[in-house]
Amino acid sequence: MTTHLQRVYSDIAQRYERVNHMFTLGLDMVWRRLAVSMIRPSNVAGTWLDVCSGTGEMVELLAQSAKPATRLVAADFSSDMIHVAKRKSLSRTVLFTLADAGSLPFKDESFDLITISFATRNLTRTRDQLLHTFQEFNRVLKPGGVFLNLETSQPPQTLIRTGFHLYVNIMVNHLGPLLAGSKSGYSFLSNTVRRFHDAKSLAHLLRVSGFQHVSYRRIMFGIAAIHLAIK
Ligand SMILES: C[S@@+](CC[C@H](N)C(=O)[O-])C[C@H]1O[C@@H](n2cnc3c(N)ncnc32)[C@H](O)[C@@H]1O
Numbered sequence: 764m765t766t767h768l769q770r771v772y773s774d775i776a777q778r779y780e781r782v783n784h785m786f787t788l789g790l791d792m793v794w795r796r797l798a799v800s801m802i803r804p805s806n807v808a809g810t811w812l813d814v815c816s817g818t819g820e821m822v823e824l825l826a827q828s829a830k831p832a833t834r835l836v837a838a839d840f841s842s843d844m845i846h847v848a849k850r851k852s853l854s855r856t857v858l859f860t861l862a863d864a865g866s867l868p869f870k871d872e873s874f875d876l877i878t879i880s881f882a883t884r885n886l887t888r889t890r891d892q893l894l895h896t897f898q899e900f901n902r903v904l905k906p907g908g909v910f911l912n913l914e915t916s917q918p919p920q921t922l923i924r925t926g927f928h929l930y931v932n933i934m935v936n937h938l939g940p941l942l943a944g945s946k947s948g949y950s951f952l953s954n955t956v957r958r959f960h961d962a963k964s965l966a967h968l969l970r971v972s973g974f975q976h977v978s979y980r981r982i983m984f985g986i987a988a989i990h991l992a993i994k
Contacts, residue, residue, distance in 0.1 A: 819848030
């Protein structure tokens with residue numbers, strides 16, 4: 764069954780990447796690169812999963828930095844997003860899977876690394892749902908495996924936070940529909956930016972979900988944050 768949310772992503776799939784780069788002034792690409800460098804990919808081998816893989820930008824960076832024997836899996840619940848990703852010529856073979864992040868079709872302890880970028884805030888509406896999703900990531904991660912989360916966050920300084928929310932409201936809410944042709948999709952994505960957790964509270968949720976050694980780095984005054992956690 765196709766949910767409303769899957770339709771939202773399918774509607775914006777073709778233009779998602781271009782519009783996203785425009786809104787973030789290209790910084791999303793810089794932040795993904797930074798996130799991948801923080802994993803120190805050469806230290807983590809085995810099987811890697813990028814959840815909510817979208818058009819494949821994150822999994823391509825993983826592909827570029829992984830050791831040759833690493834197996835790469837990408838999961839997303841929008842077949843249109845997967846379709847866009849599959850059309851690209853990626854650096855190496857990636858197994859694309861149509862799957863919901865809250866109920867992954869993988870056995871316990873399957874992966875050495877799980878990444879998610881710019882998707883966590885749209886996955887869940889409540890704290891309990893987010894905990895459930897993090898627990899699902901924890902379930903399919905091997906003991907000692909690494910979880911990386913790159914997401915927008917809440918700048919600690921009120922003035923910067925207010926300016927950031929204003930920018931998102933104008934760009935994503937008002938310009939998004941014009942550029943990407945989906946009004947409901949972009950107002951949903953912009954609302955979740957305002958509602959999402961700050962970096963400290965997200966780190967707490969990761970610990971409650973069963974992860975250890977949770978650390979985070981705020982980027983650009985806290986507009987985004989990269990969390991790393993170990994199972
Ligand atoms: C904002 S895009 C981010 C894509 C990509 N990770 C990136 O860095 O650009 C969010 C992606 O998450 C996917 N998604 C949202 N909720 C999902 C869920 N519950 N299960 C699987 N994929 C989901 C959407 O289809 C979309 O491709």
